[in-house]
Amino acid sequence: MEKLSIQRKSDRVPDSSIYVDTLVRLFDATRMVEEWLEYFEASESGGASGTTRDVVGKLKGVAAFLGSVVCAFVMRDFEVLLERFLKKMRNVAVA
Numbered sequence: 001m002e003k004l005s006i007q008r009k010s011d012r013v014p015d016s017s018i019y020v021d022t023l024v025r026l027f028d029a030t031r032m033v034e035e036w037l038e039y040f041e042a043s044e045s046g047g048a049s050g051t052t053r054d055v056v057g058k059l060k061g062v063a064a065f066l067g068s069v070v071c072a073f074v075m076r077d078f079e080v081l082l083e084r085f086l087k088k089m090r091n092v093a094v095a
Helices: 017-045 050-094
Strands: none
Touching: 017 050
């Protein structure tokens, strides 16, 4: 995964397409976690070993992290971006 650097507020990204492309690649990659979880849960239902149960437990932890931390961060970030966009559109409409 690419290294993301923290920028000062004065550093503006003129085009958000790089950010959106990075998110698309991140969420495409996280789909793999869901596929693995489905695979191992199916294996577990057929009388799984302790290792399979451990793998399922770890995958559930990863999925929970992605859902509660990563998705929550992205949604807050989109909220900020949407607020900025709406503010710009209001200013254009008023002018």
